[in-house]
Amino acid sequence: MCALSVKRSEDFSRWYQAAVIEADLAERSSVRGCMVIKPWGYSIWENMQSILDRKFKELGVRNCYFPLFIPVDLFAKETEHIEGFAKEMAIVTHSKLEKIDGKLVPTGPIEVPLAVRPTSEMIIGESFAKWVKSHRDLPLLVNQWCNVVRWEMRTRLFLRTMEFLWQEGHTAHETSEEATEFAKMMHGVYNWFITDILKIPAIMGKKPDYERFPGAVNTYTMEAMMQDGKALQAATSHYLGQTFSKAVGIQFQGRNEQLQFAYTSSWGISTRIIGGLIMTHGDDEGINTPISISPYHIVIIPIIKDEMSKNSIFEYCEKIRSVVNGNYRVLIDKTDELPQNKKWDYIRKGVPIICEIGERDVSSDSVLFHRRQPNIEKLSCRFDEFEAKSSSILQEHDNTLYKKALAMNEEKTIRNIRTIEQAKEFFESGRTGFVVANWKITKNDIEQLYEMGVSVRCSLIDSPEEFILAKAY
Amino acid sequence: MCALSVKRSEDFSRWYQAAVIEADLAERSSVRGCMVIKPWGYSIWENMQSILDRKFKELGVRNCYFPLFIPVDLFAKETEHIEGFAKEMAIVTHSKLEKIDGKLVPTGPIEVPLAVRPTSEMIIGESFAKWVKSHRDLPLLVNQWCNVVRWEMRTRLFLRTMEFLWQEGHTAHETSEEATEFAKMMHGVYNWFITDILKIPAIMGKKPDYERFPGAVNTYTMEAMMQDGKALQAATSHYLGQTFSKAVGIQFQGRNEQLQFAYTSSWGISTRIIGGLIMTHGDDEGINTPISISPYHIVIIPIIKDEMSKNSIFEYCEKIRSVVNGNYRVLIDKTDELPQNKKWDYIRKGVPIICEIGERDVSSDSVLFHRRQPNIEKLSCRFDEFEAKSSSILQEHDNTLYKKALAMNEEKTIRNIRTIEQAKEFFESGRTGFVVANWKITKNDIEQLYEMGVSVRCSLIDSPEEFILAKAY
Structure with a gap:
């Protein structure tokens, strides 16, 4: 007898849905694309928050809270950034409702429409511009736990929802090196959290140019393999260079007395990771959670x-x-x-x-x-x-979860792929998993793979010539 | 020498502003009416959260998370409720931005406009309607920590902002008595939190009919006196009767096998209380915080x-x-x-x-x-x-704060007012403070007082014939 109504081997996608619903973690709401996180699911999130929050504070990061709304004209100040988000934003245009012919209609149009934050680089950057005056004010390290909204057409509980919860850390530094180092350090913190705490085997990688966060110079990513062999981007840390400091004017008096632009970073992990947790450790009986985040042991x-x-x-x-x-x-x-x-x-x-x-x-x-x-x-x-x-x-529990996940991971990883043909062969055979490849990949190769639903997930931090190909969530 | 740039005796309102800004708790953002809560201010909020959250959990309340957005047609299902909020809501009408003639314009109009939650009775009620089937599912006790938005024209840091942070608890019960008892118990929890933890002397009261939360049958309130003699509504707990259960259909199979509507309650406290804390314990040197919520001792x-x-x-x-x-x-x-x-x-x-x-x-x-x-x-x-x-x-610290606040409170409280004339005389003399009154107050009396900027804050829980008159924040 199995506790869940669907087995992984029958239909992984339906199994996932059943695992979330039948373990009573979350459910769809009547608001298109939004979910309700129920007590057991929210408790998992609270446990994750408390572990990460403690770590951030140890590293000198301080929590703040910034506005939910971003005036559209502020958002538009950074071209690449706005282009990345323009097609998926909830826009507030009115401030009232009025009954007209028995129907409630938005009235009181507002002067500058407000975007509901899809991410907060611009609005936090604006505060940074006020707070940073001298190199003595740097580094500036803040974080917020909040909700964000990205207008999604096809949504899945935890994995892709219109509104989700996350933490977003934002920092400003004196030099490019320091900002890079910080972004890399946070990448390391996510690696620790995902592999050591959540027991999810994951790859530390760097995103290719065309997959970077809009406005970032470098995006460091954690790519985890789910039991169906697909990749899940589990957390990202971005080195943002001077993109945002130039857009909003984060300038400081340097050690050389010259006014200069700061270098910034941002990094985040969201409730999406709960989906990753389920798809890594879940079985036909239900979900499994490592000790440190289990609501009850x-x-x-x-x-x-x-x-x-x-x-x-x-x-x-x-x-x-x-x-x-x-x-x-x-x-x-x-x-x-x-x-x-x-x-x-x-x-x-x-x-x-x-x-x-x-x-x-x-x-x-x-x-x-x-x-x-x-x-x-x-x-x-x-x-x-x-x-x-x-x-x-209980002491063995985490170890067991990790070993199972690692074995699955190994089984679905193929290495030393040296040509587009070898890569295509793998995916054409109907297999899924991570392909660790190493060749001079061309735009044409990328397009061919893309047509098969496969993308370059990242290059490996430890071995930058190698890159991962996979289908992804 | 005073640490703040303005003294309370010079201009209380400007002093308040200076206290918030110069203690680096929060600042205005470029988004009209929204604030940025800075690390010291946010740390105070985190400490408050952790104390209340522990208490809620002890009482069996479980945290969840519900959508930020409420479809306008759902919101409209309860007449009194929608009327209370219709004039102060941020309404999302579009899902995209597009560059037209060099200007970013909202496009992609959405079918049903979405209200950004000003409070969540309707959207949470809708989930309750799904979750509650039998009397065995009751009581249902949930809470969420989140942001809410109420479109305000005149805003003040912490006290009145367009977006604020709060917790909102929502419960459903089998009987009217149980729901009332629960709402009263939470009123007691707020009393404990405000007086015992925050050391703010406050009155436990019940709102008059015309001051109730839109849709509530009874609103229990904590009214605290600020150093300028004005009242601050510091927290509220509402017995909602069957208003919302009828609007969204929270029905259950009763012990008598009959289908019946549940009775609900809701209760909340917000970042506004930080403003109350400052206006109670602040002095000409800056703010003061009781031990349990001080970021550092x-x-x-x-x-x-x-x-x-x-x-x-x-x-x-x-x-x-x-x-x-x-x-x-x-x-x-x-x-x-x-x-x-x-x-x-x-x-x-x-x-x-x-x-x-x-x-x-x-x-x-x-x-x-x-x-x-x-x-x-x-x-x-x-x-x-x-x-x-x-x-x-440190052991004396809280006691000192409380004694000071209580003395100020006593000094500005006048009791045994028996006529509208006596009440008017008090406020006409330019004094501020709490007037504890006891007469059969008429609609005309209320209007006269209202013209003086004075309102009935509440009747006293311990002595229901008596009521409090005061100017208020």
């Missing part, structure tokens, strides 16, 4: 067959919680739902250990539980063994 | 006159930090700014203890510091006394 389900034994079972559940609490997040689910339904619900949600505690466990001083990884397995132990047992399972 | 400023002694001074600063760290948030400010400027900056920011550490302190094993409350005072002690001294100062 252990869920205890009391099984009450007789009201008489209710109190003693609840007490025993509390006793179990008390031996593992502190180190792990533990939930005792006392809701009215049927225990069997609860169990499958938590399996779909990827809870690493699910205890089912009934009268027999109380009287025999034992604990019945289900381990989620590497396979769902029903286990039992004496009460006094449970602390050590659960702890060893 | 102790700032140590190294005073380097001679590069030779730099390392020993830095080491000594670390040594000071090490004895107080853990219990308190401590910053050693090693930036290049002049020590004198740093000191005044932290005074304006309301840091409770500011140490100035130079060569002499190192050699004499002593600590020179400035205590912020009850008055700025320069003190000194032996190194081994500093832990106890600073701890006793």
Whole structure:
């Protein structure tokens, strides 16, 4: 029996949809392209936020909040940037609603239309221009956690939605070298977060020119392979050169007394990574989450067959919680739902250990539980063994997830591709995965690949002549 | 010498502006009516969030995230609600920008215009309608931390801005009693947060009919008195009856097997409270923050006159930090700014203890510091006394703030007003403050008061025949 209604092997795309919905992470809203993030999904995001936020603060980055709206004429000051976003922006044009002939109509047209931020380089740059006067004000390191909007036609929960949540860091520096170094360091932070924390194997790469963020000089990317062999851009860090500092005038008095333009960087990761997490670690039973971001590590389900034994079972559940609490997040689910339904619900949600505690466990001083990884397995132990047992399972959990993901990754990676023909052959055969290639790729090659739905994801940071070809989300 | 450029007694409104700007909490942005919340201001907000968020979670409330946009036709389903907000909404009407005759123009008109949420009863209610099927699904308790937009013509930093940050809690219940109880409980939580945590004396009240939230049956409010005697609505909790459940169809199978409409509540507090904090505890030297939300409790400023002694001074600063760290948030400010400027900056920011550490302190094993409350005072002690001294100062800090605020409050409160004439006399004399009144107030009375800029803020929860008259923010 599988907990999810669709298997990965049947239809990966439908499986993904089922995993999100059936683990109760998120759902579509009536607003076209927007999603509702439900408690379990939002809790995963909160855990991610808290880990990243702590890291950013350790690095001296300070949180701020900048306006949701960007006046269109400000946005337009940087040509490449506006061109990159002009076709996918929500534009506010009115400030009122009025009932005209029984129908609510926008009225009160505003002078300068406002774009709902798709990203904040321009609006944050404008503040930077005010804040930076001397080289002593640099580096300037800020971040905001917020919502952004990009008008998307075809949307998928977490992966591509009109509105999404993210953090966007923005920094200004005295020299090109410092700004580059900072952008690279943040690339390293994302690498740590994605591989060490989320246990998603990913490639540190640099985007080709034509795939860069609009306005960037260099875009560093984390490319992760999903179980269907497609790539997901999991986070990016941009070295922006003087593009934005020239557009909005971030100038400072240098050490040589001359007025000069600052060098900036920006870097972000979004709720999209939750989609990546699901497509990396999910299985036919549901999603799986590494320990540090799991909403709960252990869920205890009391099984009450007789009201008489209710109190003693609840007490025993509390006793179990008390031996593992502190180190792990533990939930005792006392809701009215049927225990069997609860169990499958938590399996779909990827809870690493699910205890089912009934009268027999109380009287025999034992604990019945289900381990989620590497396979769902029903286990039992004496009460006094449970602390050590659960702890060893939870310590192995992340490792198991990572090993599985890495094995899948290896299986779907082909190396040493030296010609367009070899590359085409791979994808024409119907296979998916990462092709690690190394040849002088031409515009014509790129077009041929593009027609097959394949793109150059990035060149490798550690081996810049090599590049990755893949289909992508 | 005063740290701020304007004194409260000169011009309270200009003083407020100066306090926000000169303590570097926030500033205006180029987007009309929107502000930029700067690191110190945002850190205060983060501390507030973390305290409230923990409390909400303890009460079983779970965080979610709902769409920024509300289709206008959905919004319009509740007459009173839409009428309350129709005149102050940002409306998205287009999804693209295009260059026409060299000018960027909104194109791609969208079918149903989208309102940027001014509040989320309708859009969250729509999700509730999907989630609630049986009485077993109730109560449903959710919250979101997000941005909202209300088109304001006259804006003031924190107090009234077009976009602001807040939390909005939304709940659905089986019975009217439960929903009312919950709304009242959250009112109690806000009372705890505002008086016990923020040390702002405030009145627990109920709004008169004509001042209720659009669509609410009852609005419970916290009314705090600012130093100029004006009232600030600091948080509200609404019992919404079946208004929204009928508008969007939140129906459930009751215990009697009948389909029935749920009863809902909503409750919120916003970044506006930072304005209230400043106008309650601020003085002519700058802002003051109670301990639990202060970004830093102790700032140590190294005073380097001679590069030779730099390392020993830095080491000594670390040594000071090490004895107080853990219990308190401590910053050693090693930036290049002049020590004198740093000191005044932290005074304006309301840091409770500011140490100035130079060569002499190192050699004499002593600590020179400035205590912020009850008055700025320069003190000194032996190194081994500093832990106890600073701890006793910080323990007194909140109490001092509260006592000052309470005294101001008492001074500007007049009680036992029994007629419109007595009330008018008070305000006509040019005094400001809270008038605690008790008479059968008529529509005509209300209009007369309104002409004087005075309104009925609320009736008292503990004494419902009494009501508060005041000018308000």
